[in-house]
Amino acid sequence: MYSRFFVKTAVFFFTFGLAWITGQCPEYSVERQNSTEVSPEEDLQAVLGSVSPGTVVRLRNGVYSIYSNLQVTVDSITIRSKSGNRDSVILDGNPGGGSLDRMNFTPEVVAITASDVHLVDLTVRYARDHGIHIYPPANSQVSGCMLHNLHVYDCGQQLIKVNSTGNESSLFWVDSGIVEGCLIEFVDNSVMQDMGEYFYTGGIDVHGGLGWVIRWNHFRNIQREGRLMEHAVHFWSRSRGTVVENNRFEDVYRGIGFGMKQSADGLVREYKDGAGEDPYFDHLGGIIRNNTICNRSGIHLESGIEIWSAFGTRVFHNKVFSADDPFSSIEYRWVESIEILNNLVSQQIVERDGVKESNIGYNLPAAGADFFVDVQNADLHLADGGLSAVDGAIQLGDAGVDIDGEVREELPDIGADEYNGAGVIPALTCTRVNCIGRASSGYCCSLLGRRVKTPEKSPASGIRIRVSGKQGNKEVFSPLRP
Ligand SMILES: [Ca+2]
Numbered sequence: 001m002y003s004r005f006f007v008k009t010a011v012f013f014f015t016f017g018l019a020w021i022t023g024q025c026p027e028y029s030v031e032r033q034n035s036t037e038v039s040p041e042e043d044l045q046a047v048l049g050s051v052s053p054g055t056v057v058r059l060r061n062g063v064y065s066i067y068s069n070l071q072v073t074v075d076s077i078t079i080r081s082k083s084g085n086r087d088s089v090i091l092d093g094n095p096g097g098g099s100l101d102r103m104n105f106t107p108e109v110v111a112i113t114a115s116d117v118h119l120v121d122l123t124v125r126y127a128r129d130h131g132i133h134i135y136p137p138a139n140s141q142v143s144g145c146m147l148h149n150l151h152v153y154d155c156g157q158q159l160i161k162v163n164s165t166g167n168e169s170s171l172f173w174v175d176s177g178i179v180e181g182c183l184i185e186f187v188d189n190s191v192m193q194d195m196g197e198y199f200y201t202g203g204i205d206v207h208g209g210l211g212w213v214i215r216w217n218h219f220r221n222i223q224r225e226g227r228l229m230e231h232a233v234h235f236w237s238r239s240r241g242t243v244v245e246n247n248r249f250e251d252v253y254r255g256i257g258f259g260m261k262q263s264a265d266g267l268v269r270e271y272k273d274g275a276g277e278d279p280y281f282d283h284l285g286g287i288i289r290n291n292t293i294c295n296r297s298g299i300h301l302e303s304g305i306e307i308w309s310a311f312g313t314r315v316f317h318n319k320v321f322s323a324d325d326p327f328s329s330i331e332y333r334w335v336e337s338i339e340i341l342n343n344l345v346s347q348q349i350v351e352r353d354g355v356k357e358s359n360i361g362y363n364l365p366a367a368g369a370d371f372f373v374d375v376q377n378a379d380l381h382l383a384d385g386g387l388s389a390v391d392g393a394i395q396l397g398d399a400g401v402d403i404d405g406e407v408r409e410e411l412p413d414i415g416a417d418e419y420n421g422a423g424v425i426p427a428l429t430c431t432r433v434n435c436i437g438r439a440s441s442g443y444c445c446s447l448l449g450r451r452v453k454t455p456e457k458s459p460a461s462g463i464r465i466r467v468s469g470k471q472g473n474k475e476v477f478s479p480l481r482p
């Protein structure tokens with residue numbers, strides 16, 4: 001009987017072809033004791049000011065006109081669409097519906113100065129400055145805010161901004177935030193704040209944040225005309241322990257940045273243990289893993305991942321592809337004790353100045369478009385041109401899961417995708433050499449150097465194995481050889 005073998009093999013290679021990144025975001029599951037509902041014609045600001053902590057505010061479908069910053073000041077509330085469909089509830093900072101000029105927009109659509117506030121399943125658009133701004137009230141820290149399954153787009157400065165009180169004599173910060181499963185993008189990038197030499201505009205910009213997680217998001221079109229602007233994700237001013245994982249970046253000027261400043265210029269976070277003070281570092285620890293960054297032809301990539309003025313940061317299993325030559329795929333400068341391992345990039349990983357005691361290795365540069373399934377659609381799954389990345393990585397204890405949510409195998413692949421046969425027909429090799437006693441068929445088979453379970457009996461012509469992948473089920477075949 002071959003059936004048991006077929007089932008096991010099919011499970012082993014099975015993958016979902018569509019929704020390969022948003023499908024992995026965990027469900028929102030926080031329970032609150034109380035619940036209330038609001039309609040677009042009601043005064044949402046008044047409702048948010050009157051609820052008690054532990055309330056879910058459910059927004060009925062429609063466009064909510066935000067004439068002045070929607071202030072969230074009550075701890076432990078969830079603001080979410082009743083329907084669960086983020087496209088059906090829109091918080092709109094251009095309530096007059098006038099032309100898309102940032103000077104017509106409300107300064108900030110949502111301003112959060114409370115802890116444990118969750119925004120879930122909503123659209124936020126058209127802020128003059130920041131779409132969502134989280135900052136502490138005058139005299140206390142903020143922590144535990146979550147942005148889950150939002151669509152945030154077209155704001156003048158940063159789409160999501162996190163910073164301190166801004167007051168040196170009473171300085172507090174925002175910790176332990178989560179941004180997950182969101183679509184963060186520019187649909188019309190003419191709203192960006194043009195400073196002449198650059199745009200003061202980016203995706204997520206966090207000063208002095210401790211313990212933030214950015215995962216399973218999709219960042220798109222955070223660029224304009226190849227001109228200098230902010231990152232799609234930037235943590236600095238001595239942010240610490242940031243995790244940026246399993247995100248998909250598509251057409252960005254700068255993808256992910258940890259750190260920037262070389263000295264305590266402006267307000268920077270200080271920690272009780274004195275970390276990063278002498279010498280100065282602008283980001284401490286943290287990990288950037290399993291992200292894909294893809295720029296099409298004509299969209300300049302300045303840098304996919306920039307590590308500047310950082311200590312102990314790890315960059316594992318990312319993929320950076322740009323059709324045109326970037327300044328750098330990944331770059332690092334003014335760093336100490338960082339690790340950049342198992343990354344796959346289309347151009348180069350650039351060491352700049354001031355690098356101490358760092359571990360850079362097992363990366364694969366110069367990966368062409370043929371390495372990937374579909375660069376036009378920013379799908380950086382490995383294709384048959386990229387098999388040199390397969391099994392070429394070093395095992396890491398903190399590698400996370402790949403872009404499909406799959407745990408890596410014993411021989412991990414370089415980049416963000418553990419290859420699973422999707423989209424290609426790998427070569428099957430079956431041999432009796434050194435195999436006696438190891439397979440009941442008398443043959444041992446491997447796909448891409450990976451041992452696969454063999455049938456209990458071999459048919460006379462050869463061994464056939466079914467592989468399930470994005471393009472359906474395929475059979476791979478090896479004639480029997482000695
Ligand atoms: Ca492997």
Ligand SMILES: [Ca+2]
Pocket residue numbers: 402403404406417418419420
């Ligand atoms: Ca995979």
